[in-house]
Structure formats: structure tokens, C-alpha cells
Amino acid sequence: MKQLKVLIADDDPNVCEILSLYLKENQHDVVEANNGQQAISLFDSENPDIILLDIMMPDMDGFEVCKEIRKKSTIPIIMLTAKDEEFDRILGLEIGADDYVTKPFSPREVMARMKAIFRRLPTMENTSSEENQEDYNFKSFSISVKKREVLVNKTRLFFRPKEFDLLLYLIRHSNAVLTRDQLLEKVWGFDFIGEVRTVDVHIKRIRDEFAKHNIHCIHTVWGVGYQFLMKEEE
Structure with missing residues (x-):
């Protein structure tokens, strides 16, 4: 460090x-x-x-x-x-x-x-060419890994460092249903001594920021965890 x-x-x-x-x-x-x-x-x-x-x-x-x-x-x-x-x-x-x-x-x-x-993105999973790319573009927003920013119509959304890491990990595993324990392990790391509610709090903050622009891309799979999924209208 x-x-x-x-x-x-x-x-x-x-x-x-x-x-x-x-x-x-x-x-x-x-x-x-x-x-x-x-x-x-x-x-x-x-x-x-x-x-x-x-x-x-x-x-x-x-x-x-x-x-x-x-x-x-x-x-x-x-x-x-x-x-x-x-x-x-x-x-x-x-x-x-x-x-x-x-x-x-x-x-x-x-x-x-x-x-x-x-401990930022370079230490997270990086096993495919898709995970190496620096930009993700969706109909509603775009995300730059290198600049660590999320834009909606050229307006930058406010995400704290760990919120950005969590969002990026979900995007890099689009459509997969990820448990809270998986997200704690991959985003916070093995040495994080925390609880699964930590994930819920950060997910809520991400959702609240997106909701200001009527974007709903992180979905709860009850009894399992969370899933990043862009619907047709988004």
C-alpha cells in the first residue's frame, strides 16, 4: 500500500x-x-x-x-x-x-x-478479455473503468469507491445471480471482517443514485442475492 x-x-x-x-x-x-x-x-x-x-x-x-x-x-x-x-x-x-x-x-x-x-480493481477477477475492457455502454448509462465514472447523458453519477467496485463487479457478471457472501468475498476481499448486511446497504445506495434517472438495473433474487440485468426499456 x-x-x-x-x-x-x-x-x-x-x-x-x-x-x-x-x-x-x-x-x-x-x-x-x-x-x-x-x-x-x-x-x-x-x-x-x-x-x-x-x-x-x-x-x-x-x-x-x-x-x-x-x-x-x-x-x-x-x-x-x-x-x-x-x-x-x-x-x-x-x-x-x-x-x-x-x-x-x-x-x-x-x-x-x-x-x-x-485494494482496487486490478486485484479483482480479471480472467477474460471482457473483464479487461475499460468501457461499458448501455442505453441508459455508460461506465468507464479507467476514469472510474458512471455517466447518464453526460451527467456524472455520485458513487463512492466501494459502491463503484460493487457496481462494476455486478456488471462484469451480468445476468448471474450473486450471493451476498460472494460479493463480500470478491469486492471487499478475504480480509474484510464484516457482515452480509454491508452488501445490502451499498446496493441500496447504488439503486438510489440510479433511481434519480429512472434506471433500475440491479434486481433482488429473494433468498439468493442480487443480479445486474438491463431490461428492454432501459
Whole structure:
């Protein structure tokens, strides 16, 4: 993994110190915020590559910080939470976080999550000439792998990195019915320690973005998983 600038936003000085030392030992740059407002300010001024964002912080909690940052950036965000409850994990994903880590955690686990997020398309399945192509063109939209963008009538849709990866994997396996476990394994990777609901949250966000343009191309196969299928009218 390349050298990164990491913004750690946590009001617990012990957490900041442990993460900072470990990241610096692995040749990454670190900036630290102790509250929500400071996190947003440092995001604007320091231009980090990824944010490790605690949920429970003074001034603004991590959810509010994530919402504000998502208004202007697709930067990867990993939520740090002391609450081991499904509601908190799913809410974080729904408002735009890419992953979450439940406290107490080891710095190595956080690093593994970071590596998983930055593991992009070249490491995904690439076994045919079709999967090597850089553009997919449909009646309703087009997708450029090289530019990592989706266009509808020259309007770029807003997809976060993992949402784009998930959409692309579904497109590359058009018509196939893929289980949630398959999608977790192929898109998030073997080292992702998550749950199948993560897939549902990302699918919902993709669908919502397409629905703004009346495009309905990802279908639920009840009891199995999801399928990318373009119907005649689309």
C-alpha cells in the first residue's frame, strides 16, 4: 500500500497515540483531530487520503462529521465505534462510511481494513478479455473503468469507491445471480471482517443514485442475492 496521509479523529488520546505510532512505523503521515469540528477543519486544510473517524466525539459526533464530508468528497472513511450494535454499524454505512471497526481493536486490524479499501480493481477477477475492457455502454448509462465514472447523458453519477467496485463487479457478471457472501468475498476481499448486511446497504445506495434517472438495473433474487440485468426499456 502506498504512503498515505491519515486523519485520525478521536477524542481519546490513547487511541490517537496507538494508531498514530503504528501508522507512522508503517511509513504513513498522520494528522489528529480531537473533536468533530476540528476533524472537518483538518479535512479541508490537510487533504488526507483516508479518515479514521470515532463516532462518540464532542461538538459533532462522527455521524455528523461523515455527513458533512460526504457532501463534498468520496474520501474513504472508517468509523471507530465502542458500540458493538448493528444499528450503529449500519447507520455508519448508510450515511457514507466505507467500513467500521469496533473498539477495542488492534492497530493491525485497522491497517488491514485500510488495505482492503485501497485494494482496487486490478486485484479483482480479471480472467477474460471482457473483464479487461475499460468501457461499458448501455442505453441508459455508460461506465468507464479507467476514469472510474458512471455517466447518464453526460451527467456524472455520485458513487463512492466501494459502491463503484460493487457496481462494476455486478456488471462484469451480468445476468448471474450473486450471493451476498460472494460479493463480500470478491469486492471487499478475504480480509474484510464484516457482515452480509454491508452488501445490502451499498446496493441500496447504488439503486438510489440510479433511481434519480429512472434506471433500475440491479434486481433482488429473494433468498439468493442480487443480479445486474438491463431490461428492454432501459
